Amino acid sequence: MAELTPLDEKLAEVLGLAQAAQQATTHVAGMEGADAFKPALEKMKDQAAETERRTDGLIDTFEGRKTAIREKARETKTEAVDMMKTYLEGEEEALDGFEFLSMAEAGELCHWEIVQVIAGEAGESDAKTLADWAVDVQQRHVAGVRKAYLGLAAEEAKEMASA
């Protein structure tokens, strides 16, 4: 397998996470009580797909390493999807789904910030430009997920009060 740079490895991870995020948003959109959040989840999914496209487009320019990077991305995706299945096993309520998304989206943000710093320090301007865009997108995802779980928590409290 080709020797990957630290930046290659991080790009593989964000690619895998963007792929897994599309599955996670679809899963949560199908959970109980998620109806009001479907448009927001759909938008997050579209942006994850765009992140995947843009990241894969950059990786495509890395001759001699792109196959190994994509392979590592698949591993990351599998691990992230397995984590979701473990966490949400037997869970039906959207609040649980958003709790999982709070971790997944924060993890994506963290990885993109790492890419941003490595690419910036290494003078890799294409990767830096992509990371600048993705960090912004991810900050909005983290904020959107937070808004959703706080809303659902308030609903839970109302149900508790009326029970």
Ligand SMILES: [Fe+2]
């Ligand atoms: Fe995301």
